[in-house]
Amino acid sequence: MRGTLRTLALVSLLLPLGGSAAAQHRGLRPVDREATDPGFWAIVGVERGQERYRFDTDNTWSDPFEANSLILGAGGNISRDFQLGVEWNIWSSYEATSDQRLQALSLVANWYPAHGPVFLKGGIGLGFNRIEDNSGVFRDSGYGTTVGVGIDIPIARRVAIEPRADLYLQRYDSPGQANDYRERLALLGVAIRFR
DSSP: OHHHHHHHHHHHHHHHHHHHHHHHHTTOOOSSGGGOOSOEEEEEEEEEEEEEEEETTOSSOOOOEEEEEEEEEEEEEEETTEEEEEEEEEEEEEOSSEEEEEEEEEEEEEEOGGGOSEEEEEEEEEEEEEEEETTEEEEEEEEEEEEEEEEOEEEETTEEEEEEEEEEEEEEOOTTOSOOEEEEEEEEEEEEEEO
């Protein structure tokens, strides 16, 4: 009888290990972010925020223009806490007298301190500004930086909702242009992250 009890106890201890191994063999992985393998990630989201500009000859920033923005991004996991990728933000304002589209195409890095769900973003890239009004279309390109913060809230095995805040600072120095200027875009929104 003691031999039978020992055998049953041993089998009951080994069953969870066998089930876990079988689940991993079928490609299932634990949900927590620490166990995810390095690989591809992508985001798509919407934000709302304010754009301000300042010419080099001015001492103050302009009054804010508020509008919606679309954010797209993709990249890879360098490590468990560090991601590298490309991000494209398109802010569009449609007014009665003029339309403006301000874009940022950036190489970004996301860092998750202490293996947590909160991340800090930093990046550099290009800026594109397009303004259309009754006098015609104005186009310009420049360079800039971006910083941000967000939190990944898992809703499925490889999907997370991502409340986030982003700041874009751009500089436009075009040859032959009388007034060089800066653009500042501050955004709050939410994205869906796929990994």
